[in-house]
Amino acid sequence: xxxxxxxxxxxxxxxxxxxxxxxxxxxxxxxxxxxxxxxxxxxxxxxxxxxxxxxxxxxxxxxxxxxxxxxxxxxxxxxxxxxxxxxxxxxxxxxxxxxxxxxxxxxxxxxxxxxxxxxxxxxxxxxxxxxxxxxxxxxxxxxxxxxxxxxxxxxxxxxxxxxxxxxxxxxxxxxxxxxxxxxxxxxxxxxxxxxxxxxxxxxxxxxxxxxxxxxxxxxxxxxxxxxxxxxxxxxxxxxxxxxxxxxxxxxxxxxxxxxxxxxxxxxxxxxxxxxxxxxxxxxxxxxxxxxxxxxxxxxxxxxxxxxxxxxxxxxxxxxxxxxxxxxxxxxxxxxxxxxxxxxxxxxxxxxxxxxxxxxxxxxxxxxxxxxxxxxxx
Amino acid sequence: xxxxxxxxxxxxxxxxxxxxxxxxxxxxxxxxxxxxxxxxxxxxxxxxxxxxxxxxxxxxxxxxxxxxxxxxxxxxxxxxxxxxxxxxxxxxxxxxxxxxxxxxxxxxxxxxxxxxxxxxxxxxxxxxxxxxxxxxxxxxxxxxxxxxxxxxxxxxxxxxxxxxxxxxxxxxxxxxxxxxxxxxxxxxxxxxxxxxxxxxxxxxxxxxxxxxxxxxxxxxxxxxxxxxxxxxxxxxxxxxxxxxxxxxxxxxxxxxxxxxxxxxxxxxxxxxxxxxxxxxxxxxxxxxxxxxxxxxxxxxxxxxxxxxxxxxxxxxxxxxxxxxxxxxxxxxxxxxxxxxxxxxxxxxxxxxxxxxxxxxxxxxxxxxxxxxxxxxx
Numbered sequence: 001x002x003x004x005x006x007x008x009x010x011x012x013x014x015x016x017x018x019x020x021x022x023x024x025x026x027x028x029x030x031x032x033x034x035x036x037x038x039x040x041x042x043x044x045x046x047x048x049x050x051x052x053x054x055x056x057x058x059x060x061x062x063x064x065x066x067x068x069x070x071x072x073x074x075x076x077x078x079x080x081x082x083x084x085x086x087x088x089x090x091x092x093x094x095x096x097x098x099x100x101x102x103x104x105x106x107x108x109x110x111x112x113x114x115x116x117x118x119x120x121x122x123x124x125x126x127x128x129x130x131x132x133x134x135x136x137x138x139x140x141x142x143x144x145x146x147x148x149x150x151x152x153x154x155x156x157x158x159x160x161x162x163x164x165x166x167x168x169x170x171x172x173x174x175x176x177x178x179x180x181x182x183x184x185x186x187x188x189x190x191x192x193x194x195x196x197x198x199x200x201x202x203x204x205x206x207x208x209x210x211x212x213x214x215x216x217x218x219x220x221x222x223x224x225x226x227x228x229x230x231x232x233x234x235x236x237x238x239x240x241x242x243x244x245x246x247x248x249x250x251x252x253x254x255x256x257x258x259x260x261x262x263x264x265x266x267x268x269x270x271x272x273x274x275x276x277x278x279x280x281x282x283x284x285x286x287x288x289x290x291x292x293x294x295x296x297x298x299x300x301x302x303x304x305x306x307x308x309x310x311x312x313x314x315x316x317x318x319x320x321x322x323x324x325x326x327x328x329x330x331x332x333x334x335x336x337x338x339x340x341x342x343x344x345x346x347x348x349x350x351x352x353x354x355x356x357x358x359x360x361x362x363x364x365x366x367x368x369x370x371x372x373x374x375x376x377x
Numbered sequence: 378x379x380x381x382x383x384x385x386x387x388x389x390x391x392x393x394x395x396x397x398x399x400x401x402x403x404x405x406x407x408x409x410x411x412x413x414x415x416x417x418x419x420x421x422x423x424x425x426x427x428x429x430x431x432x433x434x435x436x437x438x439x440x441x442x443x444x445x446x447x448x449x450x451x452x453x454x455x456x457x458x459x460x461x462x463x464x465x466x467x468x469x470x471x472x473x474x475x476x477x478x479x480x481x482x483x484x485x486x487x488x489x490x491x492x493x494x495x496x497x498x499x500x501x502x503x504x505x506x507x508x509x510x511x512x513x514x515x516x517x518x519x520x521x522x523x524x525x526x527x528x529x530x531x532x533x534x535x536x537x538x539x540x541x542x543x544x545x546x547x548x549x550x551x552x553x554x555x556x557x558x559x560x561x562x563x564x565x566x567x568x569x570x571x572x573x574x575x576x577x578x579x580x581x582x583x584x585x586x587x588x589x590x591x592x593x594x595x596x597x598x599x600x601x602x603x604x605x606x607x608x609x610x611x612x613x614x615x616x617x618x619x620x621x622x623x624x625x626x627x628x629x630x631x632x633x634x635x636x637x638x639x640x641x642x643x644x645x646x647x648x649x650x651x652x653x654x655x656x657x658x659x660x661x662x663x664x665x666x667x668x669x670x671x672x673x674x675x676x677x678x679x680x681x682x683x684x685x686x687x688x689x690x691x692x693x694x695x696x697x698x699x700x701x702x703x704x705x706x707x708x709x710x711x712x713x714x715x716x717x718x719x720x721x722x723x724x725x726x727x728x729x730x731x732x733x734x735x736x737x738x739x740x741x742x743x744x745x746x747x748x749x750x751x752x753x754x
Contacts, residue, residue, distance in 0.1 A: 262639030
């Protein structure tokens with residue numbers, strides 16, 4: 001079996017079946033694509049596949065499909081190709097959901113980007129009908145993630161998907177659209193310019209053959225592909241039933257990082273995100289640095305938790321603070337009075353007051369102690 | 378030792394020491410309050426306590442303090458009193474933080490509410506300088522929580538605390554303010570009316586003796602008390618360094634539910650909340666029902682996750698959906714064509730089409746099948 005045979009056999013199977021049919025990927029894994037194809041064409045059945053594809057058997061011509069697609073600037077990647085994203089192999093080990101599962105038999109690609117770039121990538125997905133909050137955040141975070149050298153994967157849909165691609169472009173990074181239809185089709189049609197731009201400078205990817213329209217089953221398959229291609233999935237806004245949650249679910253099942261950007265709890269567009277967080281299915285991310293820390297290169301993006309600026313008094317031991325709190329702002333008090341207010345032993349208070357004096361936090365006057373200007377801030 | 382002795386001994390110790398000093402609660406637990414007091418008054422030391430309190434020993438008069446406070450409508454509860462909130466015992470088992478820890482030696486209370494009402498309660502805390510988002514949510518959630526029969530505990534501070542008390546009042550439920558100063562003082566002064574109202578109809582609680590002013594150490598002690606009195610703590614808005622996060626930390630250490638209301642990630646007032654969530658220190662709550670589910674009476678407030686309204690097609694098996702998706706909207710198609718588009722076996726498609734027909738989702742015409750109006754919705 002030459003590589004061309006394997007490619008044409010896999011292509012034939014993708015033309016005969018719906019993407020993500022785990023029966024097919026299992027069979028191909030077991031006996032090879034050419035054997036599966038030949039078996040089915042010889043009117044023999046394998047796990048019920050033949051009856052499903054019977055009506056399609058007559059008019060497929062993989063060689064012609066490949067030739068015409070190649071002429072139109074598309075390529076059909078298969079496992080073993082240098083460019084094949086090997087992270088898709090993880091799909092071998094995940095149980096199917098809604099009858100979809102398994103790694104793709106092949107990937108149609110339009111665009112110059114080598115898909116190995118997705119070794120460092122994150123999916124940014126979310127609501128189609130997003131709010132301006134989600135739109136701006138998805139774009140801003142994607143821009144910063146892309147600037148950080150991490151490619152942004154999304155589905156080219158309205159709303160968050162579009163903002164993610166647009167942001168990555170603004171951040172001058174790589175971005176890949178994974179479609180439920182053929183890579184030569186524009187879905188949604190309003191995103192034709194965006195998809196053409198991605199195909200010229202980045203990549204548009206699909207399991208579905210050129211010309212195929214998007215259907216429910218292909219969207220379900222596509223979601224698993226977005227999750228499997230990326231190092232993690234970020235959900236920015238999602239209503240309670242949102243396709244992006246199925247992507248998050250796949251990411252989780254594949255051991256990928258699942259991240260969620262919270263929003264106002266008063267927003268229906270964040271309700272699905274909050275339910276995902278409540279279920280323990282995702283980590284909160286509130287800025288791009290959190291995403292880079294999770295999916296960026298090893299050790300490259302380690303992040304310290306944000307800290308409010310500390311005042312000098314905050315660095316004091318608690319008993320020193322207790323004494324400092326007992327020192328009057330303006331009318332000086334004797335050490336014994338400070339000790340009484342603080343509830344700290346007088347001898348200790350005297351030591352602490354000396355320390356606070358050296359630190360410039362209290363002032364010693366003839367009549368006693370009062371706060372220095374620095375401690376009043 | 379009579380109960381009056383114990384009460385006066387504990388009161389003496391609270392006048393001599395700062396609230397939440399774990400040395401005191403440990404000693405009292407071990408040898409009793411009267412013994413600790415007598416030991417200290419006899420100029421003997423116990424774990425360094427005597428030197429801390431030396432300057433206060435001369436002018437305390439517990440009996441007078443108790444008499445005057447009682448005349449002014451305050452009471453001093455101690456363990457063993459019927460009204461004592463026994464959930465405070467959990468503080469025995471938690472390690473001190475910032476030198477504060479242990480259960481209170483006693484509790485000053487102003488107001489008619491029996492503190493046993495706090496057996497069903499939740500703390501609602503957060504930023505002093507909150508946004509209108511946080512203010513409205515805290516009030517709304519507290520109102521619904523109170524309506525659900527759960528008392529709302531907070532600290533009477535500006536911002537979220539005030540909104541929490543106000544909301545609980547609007548919800549016609551119980552609410553308790555836990556102060557860092559004496560229960561007879563109004564801190565902040567702007568909340569005098571609120572505190573007076575709580576003292577008339579609910580309760581104001583503190584470890585600090587009447588007349589005492591709020592200090593840093595008393596705020597730290599107060600936060601542990603808010604956490605320990607309530608069945609859980611909800612943080613609504615918190616900047617990166619916020620006292621409410623110390624309350625959440627105490628709640629967590631005491632095995633209480635810790636809940637956090639997320640907000641826009643663009644809001645500094647939600648940054649501390651999101652960091653708490655990122656650290657895995659809290660569960661997301663986005664409405665009062667979530668809080669009631671967590672702290673409400675057993676089985677009373679069980680909650681189903683929200684579901685978007687399902688359409689008839691969403692309840693179909695996935696292969697039925699696959700076939701339905703392949704049925705044309707207007708121009709009828711033969712079953713073989715539907716099977717080809719769906720990638721499902723023709724015999725199965727024929728069965729499924731019959732089922733879909735019975736469900737009113739497709740229409741059979743002479744020329745084939747098309748969608749029914751119900752499936753187009």
